[in-house]
Amino acid sequence: MRMRKHFATGAALAAAAALVLTACGGGGSTGSAGGTNDTLTAGVAYETTDYGPITTSALAIGTNWQVLEGLYRFNMADYSVSPALAAGDPVKVSDTEYEVSLRDGAKFSDGTDVTAADFVASYERATSEKSIYRQFFTFVDSVEAKDDKTITITLKHPFTNLKERFVNVRVVPASMDEDALKAKPVGTGPYKYENITATEVTAVPNEYYNGNEPAKAPTLKWQSLKDDSARLAAAVGGTVDIMEAVPASAQDQLKAAGWNVESKPGYGNPFLMFNTQKAPFDKPEVRRAFVKAVDKQKLISSALEGQAVEATSFLPEVNPAYKKPATDLSYDKDAATKLLSDAGVTDLEINLVTTDHPWILALVPQIKSDFEALGVKVNHTQMASGDMYAHVTDVDDPSYDIVLAPGDPSVFGTDPGIIISWWNGDNVWTKRRDGWQTSDPESFNQLQTLISEAGELDGDAAKDKWGEAQDLLAEKTVIFPLVFRNMITGSNPARVEGFQAISSTGLQLLGVSAK
Numbered sequence: 001m002r003m004r005k006h007f008a009t010g011a012a013l014a015a016a017a018a019l020v021l022t023a024c025g026g027g028g029s030t031g032s033a034g035g036t037n038d039t040l041t042a043g044v045a046y047e048t049t050d051y052g053p054i055t056t057s058a059l060a061i062g063t064n065w066q067v068l069e070g071l072y073r074f075n076m077a078d079y080s081v082s083p084a085l086a087a088g089d090p091v092k093v094s095d096t097e098y099e100v101s102l103r104d105g106a107k108f109s110d111g112t113d114v115t116a117a118d119f120v121a122s123y124e125r126a127t128s129e130k131s132i133y134r135q136f137f138t139f140v141d142s143v144e145a146k147d148d149k150t151i152t153i154t155l156k157h158p159f160t161n162l163k164e165r166f167v168n169v170r171v172v173p174a175s176m177d178e179d180a181l182k183a184k185p186v187g188t189g190p191y192k193y194e195n196i197t198a199t200e201v202t203a204v205p206n207e208y209y210n211g212n213e214p215a216k217a218p219t220l221k222w223q224s225l226k227d228d229s230a231r232l233a234a235a236v237g238g239t240v241d242i243m244e245a246v247p248a249s250a251q252d253q254l255k256a257a258g259w260n261v262e263s264k265p266g267y268g269n270p271f272l273m274f275n276t277q278k279a280p281f282d283k284p285e286v287r288r289a290f291v292k293a294v295d296k297q298k299l300i301s302s303a304l305e306g307q308a309v310e311a312t313s314f315l316p317e318v319n320p321a322y323k324k325p326a327t328d329l330s331y332d333k334d335a336a337t338k339l340l341s342d343a344g345v346t347d348l349e350i351n352l353v354t355t356d357h358p359w360i361l362a363l364v365p366q367i368k369s370d371f372e373a374l375g376v377k378v379n380h381t382q383m384a385s386g387d388m389y390a391h392v393t394d395v396d397d398p399s400y401d402i403v404l405a406p407g408d409p410s411v412f413g414t415d416p417g418i419i420i421s422w423w424n425g426d427n428v429w430t431k432r433r434d435g436w437q438t439s440d441p442e443s444f445n446q447l448q449t450l451i452s453e454a455g456e457l458d459g460d461a462a463k464d465k466w467g468e469a470q471d472l473l474a475e476k477t478v479i480f481p482l483v484f485r486n487m488i489t490g491s492n493p494a495r496v497e498g499f500q501a502i503s504s505t506g507l508q509l510l511g512v513s514a515k
Contacts, residue, residue, distance in 0.1 A: 051201075200221065269482065269483060
């Protein structure tokens with residue numbers, strides 16, 4: 001498949017927005033967006049067909065924040081934790097046993113009572129063999145219903161981030177089947193889904209909600225506008241009130257139209273993933289060569305327009321557990337060339353497979369050029385992320401060489417166990433996508449031991465153990481981030497009240513109202 005150069009340059013974005021401005025007769029919007037003053041409309045950068053409680057879709061996770069509840073919720077602006085479906089904090093019975101009571105009078109949006117059995121069923125779904133969420137709960141021994149309103153959680157060992165991890169068990173009726181959940185889940189949150197199509201999602205207040213974050217907008221609407229220029233045109237033209245993933249080149253244009261624009265350092269990144277079951281990428285030194293071949297600072301200054309920082313470890317420097325690893329993966333063309341030569345690699349031709357996200361495609365020309373500077377012939381294939389994972393990576397004996405794709409597990413939390421195990425736990429990433437479990441089981445198992453041991457520790461001891469994990473991840477270079485992006489979000493103050501930008505993908509609309 002040939003690369004289609006449809007990613008938007010700054011000039012193209014400006015031109016697209018100008019066309020809409022001309023059609024609308026000017027910039028800014030003080031009237032209604034999306035057709036009514038009561039509707040709060042967001043232009044979002046992703047699309048999906050899976051809105052279930054164990055979805056991995058950036059769009060669905062973000063919309064579910066308003067509709068589905070865990071026992072606890074994050075304020076995604078600062079990752080502080082507060083009770084959601086829980087009545088309060090876990091009650092400690094012992095170092096390894098806790099009880100959590102459900103919110104009194106809690107009901108699903110269909111009017112049925114929420115029971116502890118619903119929570120247990122939701123937990124079992126989240127930790128099932130097919131769920132990628134299961135690695136978040138390896139410290140849990142059992143979850144049981146003590147009575148209709150009380151849950152007993154038994155741990156394998158003491159664990160400090162209990163509330164943070166149980167944010168990620170979204171509670172739905174035990175009676176709902178998988179197809180129904182993916183299409184239109186029923187939850188206990190302040191909003192309920194009204195309609196879901198391929199391009200638009202709407203939610204309205206849940207009349208049965210009795211929690212501490214009531215709905216403030218009569219209607220929430222998410223418009224899926226994957227193309228950057230389409231989102232910008234909708235923002236400047238006044239048909240959306242909030243814009244996700246603002247291109248760096250569009251910030252000034254949005255500000256000139258009267259919008260608030262915020263840039264927050266985040267965990268989202270473009271990563272390189274290697275097929276470790278295929279020569280020569282079965283050799284760590286070859287994988288390191290390709291990461292070192294990429295001039296990250298040039299990527300940041302050019303395609304990312306300064307809105308990112310170089311990934312010097314698997315965790316960003318903003319994470320308290322960050323450690324610069326012993327293995328240096330910074331840009332060094334000569335060192336990368338020598339790594340390939342020492343590994344006996346010559347006359348190499350590779351297929352670089354990428355997702356078709358516009359900002360990812362904007363990185364491809366330079367990365368391709370950096371690889372070619374090593375004497376490697378590079379063929380590029382782009383496709384929708386769902387197609388890439390379904391047909392290229394999540395198959396028996398995958399034949400790809402290198403994948404470039406976006407990722408951001410900080411939607412689930414920012415503790416190191418979340419970030420590291422998302423890509424490197426006992427899950428589809430290591431079983432199929434990069435094949436680490438098969439190609440080098442010894443080092444894979446070494447990492448799992450480090451993750452488990454770190455989870456049992458606190459303070460400096462835990463940080464030291466997470467440092468060992470970062471050393472191993474850099475040494476093996478199975479999958480590695482190139483940069484950590486700033487998340488840039490725009491909102492129209494003439495239309496939006498109470499909005500807070502966040503550092504992850506998705507938009508937090510709890511507590512937000514339309515003017």
